[in-house]
Amino acid sequence: MLNLETAQSPQKLRRVAIEPVSRVEGHGKVTILLDAENRIHQVRLHIVEFRGFEVFIQGRPYWEVPIAVQRLCGICPVSHLIAATKAMDVIAGFGPLTPTAEKLRRLLHYGQIVQSHALHFFHLSSPDLLFGFESEVAKRNIIGVAAAFPDLAKQGVLTRKFGQEIIAHIAGKRIHGTGVIPGGVNKPLSVADRDSMRAGIDQIVDWSKAAVGLVIQLHETNPDFYRTFGESRANMMGLVDRRGALDFYHGGLRARDADGGPIFDQIDYATYRNVLQEDVKNWSYMKFPHIKTLGADKGWYRVGPLARVQVCDVMPTPLAEAERRTFLNAGGGKPLHGALMYHWARMIEMLHSAELARELLDDPDIVGTDLMADKGPRREEGVGVIEAPRGTLFHHYRADDNDLVSYCNLIVSTTNNNQAMNESIRAVASRYLSGRELTEGLLNHIEVAIRAYDPCLSCATHALGQMPLEVDLIDADGTLVSRARKG
Amino acid sequence: MSGTETAIVVDEIPVPFKPGQTILEAALEAGVYIPHLCAHPEFAPHGSCKLCTVIVNGRNASACTLKAAAGQEIEVDTPDLHAYRRTLVQMLFVEGNHFCPGCEKSGNCQLQALAYDSEMMTPHFVEFYPHRPVDASHPDVLIDFNRCIQCELCVRASRDVDGKSIFALVGRGMASHIVVNSPSGKLGDTNFSVADKAAHVCPVGAILIKRVGYAVPIGERRYDLEAISEEASRCAGEEVR
Numbered sequence: 268m269l270n271l272e273t274a275q276s277p278q279k280l281r282r283v284a285i286e287p288v289s290r291v292e293g294h295g296k297v298t299i300l301l302d303a304e305n306r307i308h309q310v311r312l313h314i315v316e317f318r319g320f321e322v323f324i325q326g327r328p329y330w331e332v333p334i335a336v337q338r339l340c341g342i343c344p345v346s347h348l349i350a351a352t353k354a355m356d357v358i359a360g361f362g363p364l365t366p367t368a369e370k371l372r373r374l375l376h377y378g379q380i381v382q383s384h385a386l387h388f389f390h391l392s393s394p395d396l397l398f399g400f401e402s403e404v405a406k407r408n409i410i411g412v413a414a415a416f417p418d419l420a421k422q423g424v425l426t427r428k429f430g431q432e433i434i435a436h437i438a439g440k441r442i443h444g445t446g447v448i449p450g451g452v453n454k455p456l457s458v459a460d461r462d463s464m465r466a467g468i469d470q471i472v473d474w475s476k477a478a479v480g481l482v483i484q485l486h487e488t489n490p491d492f493y494r495t496f497g498e499s500r501a502n503m504m505g506l507v508d509r510r511g512a513l514d515f516y517h518g519g520l521r522a523r524d525a526d527g528g529p530i531f532d533q534i535d536y537a538t539y540r541n542v543l544q545e546d547v548k549n550w551s552y553m554k555f556p557h558i559k560t561l562g563a564d565k566g567w568y569r570v571g572p573l574a575r576v577q578v579c580d581v582m583p584t585p586l587a588e589a590e591r592r593t594f595l596n597a598g599g600g601k602p603l604h605g606a607l608m609y610h611w612a613r614m615i616e617m618l619h620s621a622e623l624a625r626e627l628l629d630d631p632d633i634v635g636t637d638l639m640a641d642k643g644p645r646r647e648e649g650v651g652v653i654e655a656p657r658g659t660l661f662h663h664y665r666a667d668d669n670d671l672v673s674y675c676n677l678i679v680s681t682t683n684n685n686q687a688m689n690e691s692i693r694a695v696a697s698r699y700l701s702g703r704e705l706t707e708g709l710l711n712h713i714e715v716a717i718r719a720y721d722p723c724l725s726c727a728t729h730a731l732g733q734m735p736l737e738v739d740l741i742d743a744d745g746t747l748v749s750r751a752r753k754g
Numbered sequence: 755m756s757g758t759e760t761a762i763v764v765d766e767i768p769v770p771f772k773p774g775q776t777i778l779e780a781a782l783e784a785g786v787y788i789p790h791l792c793a794h795p796e797f798a799p800h801g802s803c804k805l806c807t808v809i810v811n812g813r814n815a816s817a818c819t820l821k822a823a824a825g826q827e828i829e830v831d832t833p834d835l836h837a838y839r840r841t842l843v844q845m846l847f848v849e850g851n852h853f854c855p856g857c858e859k860s861g862n863c864q865l866q867a868l869a870y871d872s873e874m875m876t877p878h879f880v881e882f883y884p885h886r887p888v889d890a891s892h893p894d895v896l897i898d899f900n901r902c903i904q905c906e907l908c909v910r911a912s913r914d915v916d917g918k919s920i921f922a923l924v925g926r927g928m929a930s931h932i933v934v935n936s937p938s939g940k941l942g943d944t945n946f947s948v949a950d951k952a953a954h955v956c957p958v959g960a961i962l963i964k965r966v967g968y969a970v971p972i973g974e975r976r977y978d979l980e981a982i983s984e985e986a987s988r989c990a991g992e993e994v995r
């Protein structure tokens with residue numbers, strides 16, 4: 268770990284703030300403390316917004332919570348819907364889901380991953396990768412991509428749209444629908460809707476494969492840079508099924524260390540508290556979770572695409588698994604930890620999700636009508652965990668005898684990545700910024716590293732994409748020296 | 755007998771009425787929609803929400819309470835009345851805590867349906883955000899007072915149909931609110947039953963059958979199928995739900 272979390276004597280230093288970080292979801296802020304020679308002494312990614320959702324939903328009926336909690340997020344609300352409902356399946360007393368219900372939930376989830384990954388890569392990150400981090404700000408956005416690479420931009424938009432259509436067919440709406448309810452799903456998939464999705468899915472698989480190819484091409488332009496930019500050697504965590512294959516919807520928790528060695532495996536996620544601990548720091552609203560046995564200093568970990576493709580033994584679809592092998596080879600047998608490697612892993616996952624969706628659309632169960640599980644006695648407590656687009660997502664609830672939620676704990680993907688993101692931007696700052704005059708392009712290097720994680724910083728959005736960036740230069744007395752704006 | 759003696763004119767359409775019928779009853783029976791909220795065909799009119807305000811021969815009146823009479827020329831669908839109804843709906847919204855996106859009554863809620871009908875785009879007024887309790891003490895029914903609009907339909911149903919008088923409106927003006935008739939004030943300490951009429955009349959998401967939640971998919975909910983005005987016209991002559 269680089270020691271840039273807390274400066275030795277901050278009072279002598281100049282402070283630079285990047286606020287808000289643009290093209291990420293929600294409000295975040297980066298502060299950098301510099302000395303007179305522009306040497307970097309401290310870098311922190313802060314979360315400046317506090318929504319208090321965990322408190323807000325206490326006292327609400329448990330069946331309402333999965334719908335209410337979707338509002339945490341404007342990009343992947345379905346993730347919260349599914350994770351919360353999995354917890355409520357338990358609390359409501361339901362037994363195992365019917366095959367149709369589980370498959371519809373999975374299809375919904377895969378649609379969600381496709382749309383979220385497509386949005387992230389094409390809309391939010393491709394401008395940096397295609398034009399360069401220090402390219403002209405006015406063109407460094409999806410509009411610029413559409414002008415320079417019209418086919419690519421079109422594929423991005425249509426791939427995302429396809430994911431949203433899957434969501435609309437199952438949840439009833441493209442965003443903030445229902446569909447998933449404790450015990451199952453509330454409506455069958457019609458044959459007509461299935462057929463319309465089946466007709467489009469081959470194209471999405473092809474485009475996703477092409478997207479992986481594009482990332483590989485970009486990578487080949489400068490492999491060392493791609494491999495090492497924003498590198499932070501981290502433990503990795505994700506869900507795997509009993510065979511050790513990646514499973515986005517359900518599985519046991521597995522963690523590996525930065526060299527790929529085992530830390531834990533097949534942990535029942537309902538007992539996550541036995542293996543994970545959440546810490547609070549006084550400078551951020553976002554908690555810092557870590558693996559208990561390793562302690563706060565060594566136990567922080569990474570989740571999301573870059574962790575998942577390296578934590579699992581296999582991705583159980585042929586095209587994605589072949590791409591995963593190519594990816595692993597790029598590391599020469601060692602796990603990859605560069606922030607930009609997220610993009611490559613993310614596109615492999617988009618391909619995997621498209622393939623999984625295709626398998627489900629060919630499965631007769633998907634148009635079944637047996638939607639609800641058998642119900643037993645109510646339970647007091649439930650935990651629901653999935654692999655959301657951004658990483659492992661925990662929802663943990665208790666409900667009292669009157670059916671009202673009495674306790675809630677959420678660990679969202681971005682929180683799991685909190686320390687890893689901080690370490691990545693510290694790596695970028697010390698490598699590229701330290702000792703130089705700060706420019707918008709250099710500060711964008713920091714944002715590129717953050718964006719690679721695809722953070723959902725508030726997980727409760729108002730605006731998407733083009734947020735203004737404001738950089739304040741403040742001297743050690745707190746006086747504003749200069750201010751630059753973009754957006 | 756000529757038609758004019760047994761008919762009123764609603765927005766220039768002749769609407770027949772039977773002796774004793776209110777303007778609202780006659781209009782609905784003829785398939786002419788007049789927005790309303792606290793009125794319910796099975797209960798005596800209450801006249802509190804004022805959403806059914808119409809102009810009868812030049813003067814404002816509540817269609818749910820005023821009896822139809824020959825010679826009435828009634829205006830319903832005027833821009834002024836439309837705007838006035840929207841204001842009333844907006845006031846109802848800000849007075850309680852109505853967060854449609856997370857509410858399980860969404861799509862089945864008359865207040866929401868009337869917000870659409872009156873083309874309400876924003877709450878307009880400053881939200882009160884009142885602190886109101888949830889009563890979940892009953893095993894099968896939950897009351898979320900955050901969404902109560904004090905229409906007293908539950909009061910009327912429990913008293914007049916169920917013979918239990920479990921609900922009452924107390925307080926005055928801004929302080930008025932529904933209470934439950936039990937020593938603890940909790941629904942769980944009454945003989946209320948999920949089979950009671952009062953468990954099924956709430957036009958908003960205040961009295962809810964537990965564990966139903968979002969079982970009806972989007973697209974199949976009451977007002978997904980047709981707007982509240984279309985439903986009223988289609989159900990002309992039938993008992994309006």
Ligand code: SF4
Nearest residue numbers: 902903905906908956
């Ligand atoms: S609880 Fe429902 S039925 Fe009773 S007064 Fe309130 S809104 Fe009307």
Ligand code: FES
Nearest residue numbers: 801803804806818
């Ligand atoms: S419906 Fe007439 S006053 Fe409420």
